[in-house]
Amino acid sequence: MKHNKxxxxxxxxxxxxxxxxxxxxxxxxxxxxxxxNWDGISKKFKMIGFKNFVxxxxxxxxxxxxxxxxxxxxxxxxIYNVLGVxxxxxxxxxxxxxxxxxxxxxVPTVLSSVVVAFIWSYIMQTDGGVINILLGALGLxxxxxxxxxxxxxxxISIIISWNGLGLFLxxxxxTLNTIPTELMEAAEVDGANGVQRFFKITLPLxxxxxxxxxxxxxxxxLKQYDHVKVITGGGPGGATQTITLLSVEKAFEYNxxxxxxxxxxxxxxxxxxxxxxxxSITKRREVKY
Amino acid sequence: MKKLLSLIICVLLVCGTVCTxxxxxxxxxxxxxxIQPQLPLEFWQSIADRYMAANxxxxxxxxxxxxxxxxxxxxxxxxLATDQFPDIMVMQNPxxxxxxxxxxxxxxxxxxxLTDPNVGKIDGKQYVANYKxxxxxxxxxxxxxAANGIEVPQTYQEMxxxxxxxxxxxxxxxxxxxxxxxxxxxxxxxxxxxxxxAKDPHWGAKRNADEVKFNxxxxxxxxxxxxxxxxxxxxxxxxxxxxxxxxxxxxxxxAAMLPIxxxxxxxxxxxxxxxEVGWFPIPGDEDANVVSVFVNEGLSIGADTKYPEVCKDFIxxxxxxxxxxxxxxxxxxxxxxxxxTVEYEMIPLxxxxxxxxxxxxxxxxxxxxxxxxAFLPGLKDYFTNKMTQNIAIGADVASELDAFDEEWEIAKExxxxxx
Numbered sequence: 001m002k003h004n005k006x007x008x009x010x011x012x013x014x015x016x017x018x019x020x021x022x023x024x025x026x027x028x029x030x031x032x033x034x035x036x037n038w039d040g041i042s043k044k045f046k047m048i049g050f051k052n053f054v055x056x057x058x059x060x061x062x063x064x065x066x067x068x069x070x071x072x073x074x075x076x077x078x079i080y081n082v083l084g085v086x087x088x089x090x091x092x093x094x095x096x097x098x099x100x101x102x103x104x105x106x107v108p109t110v111l112s113s114v115v116v117a118f119i120w121s122y123i124m125q126t127d128g129g130v131i132n133i134l135l136g137a138l139g140l141x142x143x144x145x146x147x148x149x150x151x152x153x154x155x156i157s158i159i160i161s162w163n164g165l166g167l168f169l170x171x172x173x174x175t176l177n178t179i180p181t182e183l184m185e186a187a188e189v190d191g192a193n194g195v196q197r198f199f200k201i202t203l204p205l206x207x208x209x210x211x212x213x214x215x216x217x218x219x220x221x222l223k224q225y226d227h228v229k230v231i232t233g234g235g236p237g238g239a240t241q242t243i244t245l246l247s248v249e250k251a252f253e254y255n256x257x258x259x260x261x262x263x264x265x266x267x268x269x270x271x272x273x274x275x276x277x278x279x280s281i282t283k284r285r286e287v288k289y
Numbered sequence: 290m291k292k293l294l295s296l297i298i299c300v301l302l303v304c305g306t307v308c309t310x311x312x313x314x315x316x317x318x319x320x321x322x323x324i325q326p327q328l329p330l331e332f333w334q335s336i337a338d339r340y341m342a343a344n345x346x347x348x349x350x351x352x353x354x355x356x357x358x359x360x361x362x363x364x365x366x367x368x369l370a371t372d373q374f375p376d377i378m379v380m381q382n383p384x385x386x387x388x389x390x391x392x393x394x395x396x397x398x399x400x401x402x403l404t405d406p407n408v409g410k411i412d413g414k415q416y417v418a419n420y421k422x423x424x425x426x427x428x429x430x431x432x433x434x435a436a437n438g439i440e441v442p443q444t445y446q447e448m449x450x451x452x453x454x455x456x457x458x459x460x461x462x463x464x465x466x467x468x469x470x471x472x473x474x475x476x477x478x479x480x481x482x483x484x485x486x487a488k489d490p491h492w493g494a495k496r497n498a499d500e501v502k503f504n505x506x507x508x509x510x511x512x513x514x515x516x517x518x519x520x521x522x523x524x525x526x527x528x529x530x531x532x533x534x535x536x537x538x539x540x541x542x543x544a545a546m547l548p549i550x551x552x553x554x555x556x557x558x559x560x561x562x563x564x565e566v567g568w569f570p571i572p573g574d575e576d577a578n579v580v581s582v583f584v585n586e587g588l589s590i591g592a593d594t595k596y597p598e599v600c601k602d603f604i605x606x607x608x609x610x611x612x613x614x615x616x617x618x619x620x621x622x623x624x625x626x627x628x629x630t631v632e633y634e635m636i637p638l639x640x641x642x643x644x645x646x647x648x649x650x651x652x653x654x655x656x657x658x659x660x661x662x663a664f665l666p667g668l669k670d671y672f673t674n675k676m677t678q679n680i681a682i683g684a685d686v687a688s689e690l691d692a693f694d695e696e697w698e699i700a701k702e703x704x705x706x707x708x
Contacts, residue, residue: 037703039388039389039666040366041369041370041391042388042389043390046706055699124529125529125534126529127534127538144525144529146526147528232468233468233470234674235467235468235470235678236467236468236678236679236681236682237674237675237678238674238675252363252366252367253670253671254666254667254671254700255703256667256699256703
């Protein structure tokens, strides 16, 4: 089929236009504002060079937010990918129990993250929360999920994973279904046991799925905002604040839009670097057959 | 058929254009309101409807913060940044908006119907028609106090002794929660009022002139008292408690005292609790004679409005329609700010509060000081969302106040840079 250049250009133009308006231009504005002292509401501002970045790298709140963000990212990436692969392998069978379990895991994915966070914040209540009522009924002492920031962050990470695992499971199940059954049968004939088949055949052939899922989960973790906003609001005293939460706080509460843009720019660079690293590592492990 | 359809579309387009052109002549003002349980959208809409009924040539459109996760000032800042700033708005912290030139100053005499039209002036100009006065203090369970032989404390030490007695009886003395970010700040405001602002009501202006620091002996003492209450007498679940749960803990008799603002009278008025509720101001070292008052909230006009006179007339209408203003005051059992008395159905506790504070020294709520005493932009949020939370979970008070001084330096530098 012959390609008509004008035709092709017209077809992709809306996509490029939307991408430019909602991605390229805001990113360019963010880059520009990060070198200003704009308060977000005044009509005038000044160029202040790298002052926002100098202040940012000396800001204890930024390092705390970075730590919280990384903890959430590591936990969610591990759960999404390790548990996701294992569940996909276990549930990739055609029977009713597996079909029901897959559906049950997928259901939270269709719920809004804000709704999920509200539901869980009621479940986690120290006084009157479902978990503690059940523990009380079993004669156990209640758990204060907000007792320490670390405990709260771990709990939030588990909630995020519960909310999103279904999507990752679907991708892994789809990837598993692309593995030719002949390979498995040949390995079985050659005497390979289940563990050997998993590590020597299944896992290497699932690498394309692992690549996409690890990038999606890592970027999602680094951008985390909504669950934390609803469950703790970043408190107490910013102890559970993620980078995005910190950025919004600086922009809309402290009137420092320039500084907030610098935070977002650093986050953007961080995501690009980590994604590129991850892509190069997992791509190298992909197997062609 | 296609021709007929095209013709209909063309006619509709022409009609639409003509209507829009005529509609453009209509005087339309946008009113940004503070939607909350006691003042729902319907209440604000009823104000607009009454004004439009009296002024048929004016259309008033109501907008409000879209979610409880977005505070009104945050929403208004977003509107300003996107060139959608309203004509009239409920304003809670004008000090955040005045430096950017977003608000219109009222002229001398515009607000003569208010008791104190000068309250909260910034650089000699008034930007807010203050529509309510609220006080902060301690609501307490009278039955619980009586059952444990506790009198209303007159000094800080008596309050600590009372709290110890309650703890011994297995009762949580104070209902305080950090989860929503702001309620705990009220207790910190009270102590700052008795220990700092009572001595120097215009301390805020001195701080703004960099003549004093947040880390000073009086504020350190106030914040240490606040920390003692939060860490020893607020129960084990302070970090996980929301504002609603704080209220629930008090009104279901699980906690004896609730340090919060007079707006809680709206909850008392529901009379769902099975005990009598009392109120006292936070006591100082020697006596209980100081009360912190919030006068920071009111109605403001956007500097870029096309209809400043209509906006002023709308605000005048709000205050002088006694039925309307009375309904507004009743919603939270508020204190009026108008010269003319406005009657509404008051609960006995609200009357008792008025009697109690009539002989007391009034100081402004620390975080919401107004006019030249107001915190620099952004510092109010730092005080409530960060500093008071950190202190409540045991952070070193002096270090936190030092950090607050550093934040002040950053905010000041931003203002100087913009100038």
